[in-house]
Amino acid sequence: MKKYLLSPPHMSGEEQIYIEQAFKDNWIAPLGPNVVEFEKKIAEYNGVEDCLVTSSGTSAIHLALRLLGVTHGDTVFCSTFTFIASINPAIYLGAKPVFIDSDYETWGMCPKSLEKALQAAKNNGKLPKVIIVVHLYGQSAQIEDIISIASKYGIPVIEDAAEALGAEYNGKKLGTFGEFGIFSFNGNKIITTSGGGALIGKSKSAIQRARFLSSQAKEDKPYYYHKEIGYNYRLSNVLAGIGIAQMNVLDQRIAKKRDIFSTYKTYLGAITDISFMPENIRSYGNRWLTTLLFSKEIKDSSICILNERGIETRRLWKPLHTQPIFKNCQFYSATGDVSSILYKHGMCLPSGTMLTNEDISIIAREVMNCNVFFNRSVSK
Known part of the structure; x- marks a missing residue:
């Protein structure tokens, strides 16, 4: 009996070219020319200055929250209708989640529900540090309305576009409306690197800072020197090669x-x-x-x-x-x-x-x- 899987990987046929080059050059360890090229392709496709490819979409969210200063005791608003990975990184940082309902128009975060939650938070003197909006099943939430509401209260927005690479709202790519946008290249996504993710943002310096944190926060010295905690969140050069070929057919x-x-x-x-x-x-x-x-x-x-x-x-x-x-x-x-x-x-x-x-x-x-x-x- 033939099996029809939900969303299996679909290779273009050119992935092996980049993988073989990585093996030929012995660029097997993390970082290398494939990583640089993959990041460039994602940045250009989305019309942003820089991109950081990561080990997963979850790690990209974690880095975005860290860049926005989320810490123990903070509150993070998040779409409720999503996979748990959307909010887990906030839990890692000791933040408390508050969940926002969907609307029927998009199945994404409901702007009216968000406004209700923000007004209640303001009345209680505890506005959220960040709002995480999820673009579900490749479809956009009412992102312009959400950004407008968030701006009234001075709250930055992270777009979890793990499922929505290439999707648009008013002709603009999803992931580029908020302070940061994240994508996933998990095996079931529209393109895949087996596992992996990406972080984009409005500030090139912020992405450079994320790149530093994703590489164990090693300072630029001729020896291992650390002034803060970092993470091992870089995508490997081999997997990035798969990503280059996948971007070509997105x-x-x-x-x-x-x-x-x-x-x-x-x-x-x-x-x-x-x-x-x-x-x-x-x-x-x-x-x-x-x-x-x-x-x-x-x-x-x-x-x-x-x-x-x-x-x-x-x-x-x-x-x-x-x-x-x-x-x-x-x-x-x-x-x-x-x-x-x-x-x-x-x-x-x-x-x-x-x-x-x-x-x-x-x-x-x-x-x-x-x-x-x-x-x-x-x-x-």
Whole structure:
């Protein structure tokens, strides 16, 4: 039985050229020409002055928080509808998370919920140090509204664009609106280096500072000399070689992801019990994963049925404010816990860029035949 994975890596065929060059030159250890080239490509693609590639997207968030001075006892606001890696680095630094609900328009952070939380924090004399906004499934949150609200209160914004490399809002790349933007090159992302991430920002000097911290904060002396704590967060020269080749096909991957979404919508869009993740009129998503909502609540057993048929599916993110580890954390919503509704009704479909139209038709047919998702029998 053929298996349809959620988002498997898709190599361009040129990765081996850069890997072999690294081996030929013995640039196996971290740093080297591939790292320099990969950082240059990411910076140019996003229209920023500099970029730091890191060992993971999580480490890039950690560095951004460190640069913004987050420390023990601070508060960090974060989208609740996301993977735990979005907020974990704030916990590493001893900060306290406050979670902000989603809106139906983007599934990202709700500007009204953010304003409500900031006003409450101001009244309590404890504004957050940072706001972390997540761009979900390759789609933009209402980032301009969020930046505007954050600016009123003087709070810097980090864009967690781990899933949204190449996506835009009003023609501007995601990750370039806030003080810092981060990307992930995990194995399931739109492009991959097996594992890795990147940090970009408005200030070139800030990225240079992050580069220093990511290399164990070693001072520029002819011996090992340290005045502060740093981290081992650099991406290796070998993996950066994979990234160079992947960047060369990024726009092709985005076009394919968007085509996959359109094809799914052709097969499933007429079913009244299904709605797809919306795309804000001002945004252009990379459609990293095709995601949809059913009018009926999804059960774990329903996901298992498709998985047993060779179709890897996954529920949408379980909101962080509902996770046991964060049960005592504050949560703000202006409209009644939208994120939990999305979680209860939502599912991700296989979205790998090697899928054919025939593959998508097979997957769509299996979804339609799985009546546990529907309030009525569906046939097409």
